[in-house]
Amino acid sequence: MPLSGLRTVAKAQNGVGAFILQCKRMDFHYCDFGGSSRGMKDFIQTALPRFASKYPQIEFTVSPRPGQHPAIVGHFINGKQREVSVRKLDNRQILEKVKELRDASGEKLVRSNKPVTSTNESVRGIWSPFHGSRVKI
Template sequence: MVVKGITNRFSIARNGYGESFIHPCRKIIIQYCNWGGSSQGIRDFLVSERLNGIASRHKQIEFEVIKKSGHPVITGFYNNGRNKPICVRNMDPIEINKKLEILMNSSGDILRRWTKNDNVRSLNKSVRGIWSPFHGNTTPSL
C-alpha cells in the first residue's frame, strides 16, 4: 500500500462543525520605514504600545514587525493560503488600529458580489442532503 503525504499544511476551517474554533487569520506582518514621512503614523502606533495590547488579546495570531524602506504595509496571512496587504501610508494610529481589526476579523476569502442564487453556501448542495427515492412517504396518494 502506498502512503501519501499531506499536501496541505493547514486545516480547512469549518467553524461550527467541530468542538473548537479555528481563527482564520494566522499571522500579521507590519512593515514600515524608520525615516520615511509616510510611516509616521505606524511609528506612533508602535510607540504607543497599542500593538502589545492587541497581541495579548489575540494570542492565536502571530505578529511580526519589519523595518523596510518604502510605504508602510500591514499584511494578513490566512489558513486558506491567501494573504491581504493593506497600505497604511499617512494614516494616524486610530485608522491603523481599524485596518488591523479588519485584517484580524477577515476570513481571507476573495471578495465577490453575491447573486440572487447564492443565499446559502454549504459543502452540500442541499440542506437536507442527497435525495433518495427511499426517503419520504411510500404510500401513493389518491
C-alpha cells in the same frame, strides 16, 4: 460483495466544534525616516502590544522597510496573503485596518447573490411535480 463503502473525507465546519481564526500571521512594515510612517510607528508603540496580547493565535512580526511606505501583510490559513498599505494613516485608522485583516478569511472578495449558502441539503427538498397544489388547466 453485496455492499461496499465509498472513501471520502469529512468536510470541515469551522465554528461548529472548534473555531480557528483564519488569520495566522501579520507583518508590520514601517520606515524610520518617512513621514508616511508616523502613524504606523505610533501604532506599533502604543496599540500593537495590547492588540497582540488579545490575539495570541496570531503571530505578529514587526520589521523596518526603509524608504518604503508602511504596510501590513496578513497571512491566512488557506495560504493566501493580503497586503494593506497604511500610508499616512493615523493610529485609529490603522487599528481598523488591522481588525479587518483579523476578521478576513483570506478568500477573495466575491459578491454572493444567493441568500443562503450551505453544505446541508435543503429542508424542502427538490421540487416535485406530485406535491403542492395542482394546476388546473
